[in-house]
Amino acid sequence: MNDLLQVRGLRIAFPAPGGGSVYPVDGVDLELGRGETLALVGESGCGKSLTALALLGLVPAPGRIAEGSRIVLEGTDLRELGPEGLRRIRGRRIGIVFQDAMTSLNPVLSAGAQVREAVAAHRILSAREAKARAIELLGEAEIPDPAARYDSFPHELSGGLRQRVMIAIALAGEPDLLIADEATTALDVTVQAQILELLDHLRATRGMGVLLITHDLGIAAGRADRVAVMYAGQIVEEAPTARLFEAPAHPYTRALFRAIPRLDGAVERLANIPGGVPSAAAWPGGCRFHPRCTEALARCAADVPPVADVAADHAARCWLAVKQP
Amino acid sequence: MTAPLLEVRDLVKRYATGGLARGPRAVVHAVNGVSFDLAAGETLGLVGESGSGKSTVGRTILRLTPATAGAVRFDGVDVFAAGAAELRGLRRRMQLVFQDPYSSLNPRMTAGAAVAEGLEIHRLLPRQEIPARVAGLFEEVGLEPAHTARYPHELSGGQRQRVGIARALAVGPAFLVCDEPVSALDVSVQAQVLNLLGELQRRRRLAFLFIAHDLAVVRQLAHRVAVMYFGRIVELGTTEQVVHRPLHPYTAALLSAVPEPDPASRRRRIVLSGEPPRPTAPPPGCPFASRCFHPKKDERCRTELPALRGLGDALVACHHAETGPLTPDP
Numbered sequence: 001m002n003d004l005l006q007v008r009g010l011r012i013a014f015p016a017p018g019g020g021s022v023y024p025v026d027g028v029d030l031e032l033g034r035g036e037t038l039a040l041v042g043e044s045g046c047g048k049s050l051t052a053l054a055l056l057g058l059v060p061a062p063g064r065i066a067e068g069s070r071i072v073l074e075g076t077d078l079r080e081l082g083p084e085g086l087r088r089i090r091g092r093r094i095g096i097v098f099q100d101a102m103t104s105l106n107p108v109l110s111a112g113a114q115v116r117e118a119v120a121a122h123r124i125l126s127a128r129e130a131k132a133r134a135i136e137l138l139g140e141a142e143i144p145d146p147a148a149r150y151d152s153f154p155h156e157l158s159g160g161l162r163q164r165v166m167i168a169i170a171l172a173g174e175p176d177l178l179i180a181d182e183a184t185t186a187l188d189v190t191v192q193a194q195i196l197e198l199l200d201h202l203r204a205t206r207g208m209g210v211l212l213i214t215h216d217l218g219i220a221a222g223r224a225d226r227v228a229v230m231y232a233g234q235i236v237e238e239a240p241t242a243r244l245f246e247a248p249a250h251p252y253t254r255a256l257f258r259a260i261p262r263l264d265g266a267v268e269r270l271a272n273i274p275g276g277v278p279s280a281a282a283w284p285g286g287c288r289f290h291p292r293c294t295e296a297l298a299r300c301a302a303d304v305p306p307v308a309d310v311a312a313d314h315a316a317r318c319w320l321a322v323k324q325p
Numbered sequence: 326m327t328a329p330l331l332e333v334r335d336l337v338k339r340y341a342t343g344g345l346a347r348g349p350r351a352v353v354h355a356v357n358g359v360s361f362d363l364a365a366g367e368t369l370g371l372v373g374e375s376g377s378g379k380s381t382v383g384r385t386i387l388r389l390t391p392a393t394a395g396a397v398r399f400d401g402v403d404v405f406a407a408g409a410a411e412l413r414g415l416r417r418r419m420q421l422v423f424q425d426p427y428s429s430l431n432p433r434m435t436a437g438a439a440v441a442e443g444l445e446i447h448r449l450l451p452r453q454e455i456p457a458r459v460a461g462l463f464e465e466v467g468l469e470p471a472h473t474a475r476y477p478h479e480l481s482g483g484q485r486q487r488v489g490i491a492r493a494l495a496v497g498p499a500f501l502v503c504d505e506p507v508s509a510l511d512v513s514v515q516a517q518v519l520n521l522l523g524e525l526q527r528r529r530r531l532a533f534l535f536i537a538h539d540l541a542v543v544r545q546l547a548h549r550v551a552v553m554y555f556g557r558i559v560e561l562g563t564t565e566q567v568v569h570r571p572l573h574p575y576t577a578a579l580l581s582a583v584p585e586p587d588p589a590s591r592r593r594r595i596v597l598s599g600e601p602p603r604p605t606a607p608p609p610g611c612p613f614a615s616r617c618f619h620p621k622k623d624e625r626c627r628t629e630l631p632a633l634r635g636l637g638d639a640l641v642a643c644h645h646a647e648t649g650p651l652t653p654d655p
């Protein structure tokens with residue numbers, strides 16, 4: 001596969017209150033090709049957003065990417081770039097759209113001016129050219145009547161239109177990789193469907209890789225080629241989308257499926273995953289999911305499970321998935 | 326059939342906006358004539374997108390915000406005409422569970438004190454019996470006794486929502502307005518809270534007005550579903566009918582937009598285009614016409630407001646509902 005992004009053994013360290021370090025992201029491997037959508041799915045506190053920030057070199061202080069982590073974008077190891085090199089990568093090679101456009105946009109600048117600013121940051125253009133390009137980008141983000149909307153301020157736009165402005169800004173540097181970090185979570189379902197449709201269209205027409213970060217397995221099901229499920233700082237299962245939904249191998253993935261309300265079938269009691277997501281300061285020993293796992297074996301509490309191949313292209317970090325010799 | 330516990334008739338809520346520096350004055354039509362009944366022990370799901378008026382309906386019924394017009398009867402009592410003493414009695418029987426317990430709980434009050442507060446205000450128990458009742462409520466909503474001494478910031482989102490539910494239950498209500506009670510929670514926590522609400526309803530025979538934007542979540546608890554658009558109910562029927570045989574095109578679009586955890590889902594994907602009308606300028610015709618994809622959409626849709634009318638055992642506000650169910654399946 002023509003790999004666009006390769007992440008190997010990504011660990012993010014934060015100083016622990018009593019000395020030493022905690023690792024909210026603890027050994028993440030990811031691969032993403034051009035024109036491909038990878039969904040990174042997990043609940044709050046699993047480390048998925050921090051993983052996205054690491055790709056952009058934006059891990060908030062005092063956190064840092066630990067030694068031995070590798071983030072390779074088309075042959076370039078981002079860890080070897082200085083701040084200036086990273087700044088060039090951000091926006092030009094990797095664009096990001098966050099959940100909350102209202103807090104990401106500048107409230108006292110017009111939407112168009114913010115897109116123009118992003119255009120000018122990446123290319124040397126005259127003011128008129130930059131404005132024309134910004135209007136083009138607003139159009140590509142499918143904002144109706146982009147020339148008229150150019151002068152609108154963020155508070156004058158609906159949540160869906162604000163998110164489209166964010167997408168236009170992310171596209172300004174013609175990125176190869178677009179990260180959507182819960183980009184549709186705050187939106188109404190019909191607007192969410194429109195934005196997901198737009199992202200998919202942009203992926204197909206521009207050949208971008210899309211990293212779709214979401215807590216919603218439903219979003220992953222509809223839009224991703226592959227899904228990686230994250231729990232307690234690690235990827236616990238990864239598979240092509242259809243395969244993951246047909247035959248989930250990790251008990252956490254299975255429990256998540258049974259916890260989701262459905263539109264079809266009989267209405268049943270939803271699965272209770274007992275307890276809550278542990279904090280990075282107290283990842284359980286052995287398998288990190290074992291205290292909440294209904295299928296745990298004795299060894300799950302004692303031994304760290306390996307990443308086991310369940311099938312071609314399908315892996316799970318679980319003792320139950322390890323084939324007996 | 327016995328009289329309903331709650332009767333809502335032609336509820337209207339308008340707000341004035343603007344004036345002074347904020348541009349010309351305008352009137353926001355938030356709720357435009359909403360009527361429904363709710364029986365004891367029943368859940369009515371109230372579904373719609375932001376700005377549809379669904380939360381305003383809940384708050385107006387509880388008299389947390391005054392209605393512009395219409396009537397609400399709760400257990401035979403005219404809610405809008407109730408005097409101060411009568412209203413205090415009503416407030417004990419009608420409670421609200423908020424979306425975000427973090428902003429609805431007092432950060433300086435322990436969880437136990439928050440739950441005890443209603444018992445104290447309504448003088449429902451001798452002071453010395455309150456701690457035991459609070460402990461019982463904590464157990465009922467699945468919290469540990471030790472949680473009574475915690476402050477909101479020391480609790481997880483799911484635990485805070487359980488405190489919010491215990492606080493609402495403390496005064497012994499018959500009716501809860503649940504306003505998006507799980508939409509801020511993670512999937513696994515959402516499942517826990519939905520299961521809890523279902524158990525509480527069966528055990529205490531509570532009536533719920535369950536306000537949400539996600540039809541799959543609503544289906545988990547609701548016996549009937551009302552779909553709101555632009556301040557009006559556009560469809561009302563049994564959960565089974567609304568989810569599997571929607572009659573209004575907006576309901577069909579909402580259903581198709583629910584992200585289903587099934588890549589092989591054969592639901593037709595309806596992606597709406599266009600924007601809803603501005604709430605300060607309601608159109609003369611059907612408010613959904615600007616986004617409607619119905620094959621029979623015509624001039625009448627743009628000029629004549631469709632009334633909510635009976636069709637089979639459902640109510641629907643669409644001129645072309647006779648076309649039959651707009652099934653989201655292909």
